[in-house]
Amino acid sequence: MHGRWRRTSVVVVASAIAAGAFTGPVSAATSASVTAASASCGKSVAFPGGDTWSFYPVRKLTFKGRTLWLRNVRLTDYSYAYIKSGYRAGDLVTVHRSKNGGKTWKNCGPFARDHSNQQPNYRVWMRACIGVRVSGALRSKCTSWYYDKG
Numbered sequence: 001m002h003g004r005w006r007r008t009s010v011v012v013v014a015s016a017i018a019a020g021a022f023t024g025p026v027s028a029a030t031s032a033s034v035t036a037a038s039a040s041c042g043k044s045v046a047f048p049g050g051d052t053w054s055f056y057p058v059r060k061l062t063f064k065g066r067t068l069w070l071r072n073v074r075l076t077d078y079s080y081a082y083i084k085s086g087y088r089a090g091d092l093v094t095v096h097r098s099k100n101g102g103k104t105w106k107n108c109g110p111f112a113r114d115h116s117n118q119q120p121n122y123r124v125w126m127r128a129c130i131g132v133r134v135s136g137a138l139r140s141k142c143t144s145w146y147y148d149k150g
Contacts, residue, residue, distance in 0.1 A: 041108040042080075042095075042117030057084075059143035063130055066091065070128035070143050077148065078118040081128030087114040092131035092138075095119050102127070102145050121148040 059070035066086035072079045081093040094109025095116045102125055109116050110131060119126065129142040
């Protein structure tokens with residue numbers, strides 16, 4: 001749409017995906033068991049931490065010293081996951097996209113960086129998830145679901 005929106009390819013550590021690295025316990029509604037999925041979904045975020053005039057947080061959570069945001073842009077109707085603070089090498093982010101309030105969802109990720117690709121959010125449910133290593137085991141947590149009415 002704008003010149004600053006450029007598509008880039010994403011490289012994800014294959015061994016992390018093959019090993020099912022983005023897995024964790026399913027307990028509360030904000031926890032998730034995330035299995036290997038496509039990291040070639042959506043489009044790249046040109047300025048993941050910047051451009052605060054159009055991207056704004058709609059969901060936030062703090063987990064193991066990291067602050068995760070689900071950021072939304074109204075102009076283009078896209079959302080993406082972003083580790084606002086505390087990012088460490090090896091952290092993973094993903095976005096879940098659901099058409100039925102979270103009963104089932106499409107997984108976009110994991111991304112071995114501080115942000116995911118953007119996903120269309122118009123009239124769908126979205127949430128951001130983070131995976132971090134704790135004593136060698138990968139633990140994950142997700143924001144609550146967000147619905148963009150348009």
